Amino acid sequence: MVPAKALLHPAAKPLVFALSLLPFAWLFYGALTGNLGANPAEYLTRSTGDWTLRFLCLTLAVTPVRVIAGLPTLQRFRRMLGLFTYFYVVLHFLSYSWFDQSFDLAEIAKDIAKRPFILVGFTAFLLLTPLAATSFNRAIKALGAKRWQALHRLVYVIAGLGILHFFWMRAAKNNFAEVAVYAAILAVLLGWRLREYLRKKVSRRVVVSPKANPTASR
Ligand code: HEM
Numbered sequence: 001m002v003p004a005k006a007l008l009h010p011a012a013k014p015l016v017f018a019l020s021l022l023p024f025a026w027l028f029y030g031a032l033t034g035n036l037g038a039n040p041a042e043y044l045t046r047s048t049g050d051w052t053l054r055f056l057c058l059t060l061a062v063t064p065v066r067v068i069a070g071l072p073t074l075q076r077f078r079r080m081l082g083l084f085t086y087f088y089v090v091l092h093f094l095s096y097s098w099f100d101q102s103f104d105l106a107e108i109a110k111d112i113a114k115r116p117f118i119l120v121g122f123t124a125f126l127l128l129t130p131l132a133a134t135s136f137n138r139a140i141k142a143l144g145a146k147r148w149q150a151l152h153r154l155v156y157v158i159a160g161l162g163i164l165h166f167f168w169m170r171a172a173k174n175n176f177a178e179v180a181v182y183a184a185i186l187a188v189l190l191g192w193r194l195r196e197y198l199r200k201k202v203s204r205r206v207v208v209s210p211k212a213n214p215t216a217s218r
Helices: 004-008 012-033 040-069 072-100 105-114 116-133 137-143 145-152 154-171 177-208
Strands: none
Touching: 004 012, 004 072, 012 040, 012 072, 040 072, 040 154, 040 177, 072 116, 105 116, 116 145, 116 154, 137 145, 145 154, 154 177
């Protein structure tokens, strides 16, 4: 178990930052040394897609783990993990644009319109962009907490689209084992939030209900 104090250590954030950069460093090193297998382009696109989904899961796991483990200081890593999700999806998109489409914007647009799994991935990427852009304190202040929260609820739609994108891609190969693992993880994380939301709603109703609280109507 991680002690709450360790999460507040000045080295904790740089450590999480360095760990989050490891997959990138590993891929970069592999590309330089020619160690990415028989099809390095495909390897890069797929690995960056995998890391996007992994960081999305990690970001969504912060709040449930924080609450269940009673570690409020865990929250300070959520923004960084969210921004790494965006970092890896940008690399994923660049890898696809470079190796599959030679940075030809007209071809990219045609492919998005032609292949539904690309359209779904691209939509998730577009939706992630305002979340990354508004993850800073200034943006939170400018938007106001309520509007910021409403905007950041898009992350659930993005998670659904990410899984659909992965599912659709694997459907051609009839290979769903990994997709099922990620779908199960995201279902547990989103299910926990839904349960919390309903629990809070019910307890709020109990507090304001005149039957439960006769003074509330006065
Ligand atoms: C949040 C957004 C996205 C997520 C979570 C995501 C995730 C993934 C995952 C998990 C894979 C499969 C990797 C594997 O087989 O191990 C994948 C593959 C792929 N994705 Fe994405 N992706 C996203 C956005 C995009 C975008 C914007 C594009 C391009 C417009 C794209 C194009 C591709 C391509 C071309 C593949 C490989 C297909 C193949 O090799 O047959 N993805 N993505």
